[in-house]
Amino acid sequence: MAVLNILSYPDPRLRTIAAPVKQVDDKIKTLITDMIETMYDAEGIGLAASQVDEHLQLIVMDLSENKDTPMVFINPKVTPLVEEKQPYEEGCLSVPEVYDKVERPNKVRIEALDENGDVIDKEAEGLLAVCIQHEMDHLNGVIFVDYLSNLKQNRARDKVKKVLKIREKNVEKQAQPSHV
Numbered sequence: 001m002a003v004l005n006i007l008s009y010p011d012p013r014l015r016t017i018a019a020p021v022k023q024v025d026d027k028i029k030t031l032i033t034d035m036i037e038t039m040y041d042a043e044g045i046g047l048a049a050s051q052v053d054e055h056l057q058l059i060v061m062d063l064s065e066n067k068d069t070p071m072v073f074i075n076p077k078v079t080p081l082v083e084e085k086q087p088y089e090e091g092c093l094s095v096p097e098v099y100d101k102v103e104r105p106n107k108v109r110i111e112a113l114d115e116n117g118d119v120i121d122k123e124a125e126g127l128l129a130v131c132i133q134h135e136m137d138h139l140n141g142v143i144f145v146d147y148l149s150n151l152k153q154n155r156a157r158d159k160v161k162k163v164l165k166i167r168e169k170n171v172e173k174q175a176q177p178s179h180v
């Protein structure tokens, strides 16, 4: 098991289009385990393979309170079931500490495979519907801030830069506790 590095906005690798998973083999199963561990480590509710620089159609998610119910979606297809869109406050592990409202249809059909290669075909509403659409966007190189104004995108870029700098400093501090 391993915690993987998460790419940060505006890394151009986040724009890569993901390829379908051809076979759910041991290599994919390891990637799934590592992505779930990475998502929990970062305290996220969803993570797309694109965010860990693996350009495959693979998403992990856990919307449960106790973080004990991971979900895996391989080669997902998401179809809106309503025309009306609803705003929802989104965040993203690749855009740390930036949150804003995005409008999406709040009922969708999800068709995918799970980690055992079994077919998933279900209707989703609420957070699951929002989250799967957010993660699907990653597989297509789209980030939630793309839906915001240019002003907000520029602010997001500045904020992420600042947050990463602070995090870097904190990592250095952790490595040198003798200065205390």
Ligand code: QAP
Pocket (backbone or CB within 6 Å): 042, 043, 044, 045, 046, 047, 089, 090, 091, 092, 093, 095, 096, 097, 098, 130, 131, 134
């Ligand atoms: C996508 O995002 C999502 O900025 C998943 O400092 C989020 O797990 C879809 C996170 C909300 C719909 C609604 C973000 C953690 C987690 C941060 C996440 C942060 C720490 C984001």
Ligand code: CO
Pocket (backbone or CB within 6 Å): 091, 092, 093, 094, 134, 135, 138
């Ligand atoms: Co995201």
